[in-house]
Amino acid sequence: MGDRHYPDGTLLGRARVPGFDHPRIVTVRNNELIDITAAGFALVRDIAESGRAAEHVRTAPGVGLGNVDAVLANSVAADHDPAKPSLLSPIDLQAIKASGVTFVVSLLERVIEEQARGDKARADALRGEILELIGMDLSELVPGSETAMKVKEALIAKGVWSQYLEVGIGPDAEIFTKGQPMSSVGYGAEVGLHPISSWNNPEPEVALLVTSTGEIIGATLGNDVNLRDVEGRSALLLGKAKDNNASASLGPFIRLFDGDFTLETVKQSEIALRVEGQDGFVLEGHSSMNQISRTPESLVAATVGGHHQYPDGLVLYLGTMFAPVKDRDGVGKGFTHKLGDVVSISTFELGTLSNSVNLSTKCPPWIYGASHLLRDLAKASLL
Incomplete structure (x- = not known):
């Protein structure tokens, strides 16, 4: 991967492109972002459910949108130019689920x-x-x-x-809803902290792309933003601790499984975390996926099956072994975010997901939902 923020492989994502009301479906070829949006395949959901996602992404005709690094740079909230393409979260109609205490x-x-x-x-x-x-x-x-x-x-x-x-x-895994479909943010976006929290942290994770039948077909990186003080007060406050505006980030792309990249590759991934504060504070850590206590397959089976269906598929955060304890503002005070922190989560196999930290009340509000997307695709004759 070198210094790039994206890996080689069969990559699937979404982008905001000037001139279009709806997100565009994209892939990467020869370091160029390619728009492969087409009738019948204008949703990541439809590509995932096709039974041939990797083949479709590799062979679909497309239109160049420019150098990937330039698009990534324009996706950073502070540097965003709306007149140029930028990345979005790489999923659309999928449910956003997460597993906890898996390490x-x-x-x-x-x-x-x-x-x-x-x-x-x-x-x-x-x-x-x-x-x-x-x-x-x-x-x-x-x-x-x-x-x-x-x-x-x-x-x-x-x-x-x-x-x-x-x-x-114990015998049963913790599976919870991290956010609603269409609510996740992508590479470069701000991630949100509820303003009541004074003790919080990033959670660097691998997230799996899972079809409605429970088949795992790809993976991406995720930041399962967590409010430690809120969750610590009561397990019944998990929703308040986990599901807030811009509290779920995913990206930069989904890497689809193919001959060179499989679930076994994911199981051996090393996830690096780096937090850089405007106060000069730097926190680094890592998670080793081979230390996971519950297999990815068992976590997916605990999520989707005869007991629960997801007709548009889902993305499942796999949990993290990393809990930051490095003191930031004095001995014994531990770690908590400050506004402006830049969180970077990286693996060789999936690239780098980078986001800046803000209050959930200050991040751009979530106003474009599934109904808006489907109406826009219908107007464009893509459904």
């Missing part, structure tokens, strides 16, 4: 969030107490196993019971 090694931080009840100062002390109590490497635990149940029982006996223990090491 047992991140379970500790979730328990701390809840036990600290949003108090950053108390988190460090709790971290030490719980580690001493457990006395083992959490990465060795297999959710639902006999050993995992013994650890859970020991924590309960000591009064450190948590909702996160059940979904982290």
Whole structure:
């Protein structure tokens, strides 16, 4: 990939293009962004459901929109020129789902969030107490196993019971709705924090593109923006902590599975995170997908099947093992975002997703929904 923000491979995305009311379907060929919008394939949803998504994207005729790097640069909110093409989130009608506490090694931080009840100062002390109590490497635990149940029982006996223990090491995965279809933002856009939050963080993740039949056909990068103080106060506040204006970012493109890129490739991905603040603060971290406690296939099976259908397919965030604890404003105060932070999430296989941080009330409001998209496509005779 080199220094590029996008990988080689069969790439599928969406772009805002001057002169068109509706988003355009795009791919990348020879470092150029290509518009492949056509009747019958004017939705990412329809391409995904076609049964031949990768083949279609590779062979569809198209029109050049310019150098990809130039389009990426114009997609950055602060530098955006509406007279030029820019990227959008690479999905449209798909449901936006997410899985939580899928890395047992991140379970500790979730328990701390809840036990600290949003108090950053108390988190460090709790971290030490719980580690001493457990006395083992959490990465060795297999959710639902006999050993995992013994650890859970020991924590309960000591009064450190948590909702996160059940979904982290119990038999059932946590699956929740991250946002409504059409609500996600793409590369370069601002991501939103609810203004009530004073303790929050990015969650760098791989997200899978899944069809209505449950077939996994591609992957992209995602930032599952999280309000640690809100979620820590009560698990019942998960919706408020997770689903706010511009709180779900995806991109830059979906990379579709083909002969060179498969789900097995995703399972070995190394995800790098970098947060750069206007105050000079830099936070770096990484997640190793091979440390995931629940397989991607099992998470998809827990989401879609006989118990729940998604006729337009879905995208599923797979969770993260990274919980930032680096002090930002003083010893023991931990990490939280500041407005203007630039969050970059990268893998060799999927490129780089970069967004700047703002309040959800200050990010551009979400005003273009599924009804607007379908009406615009109908007017253009593309449905």
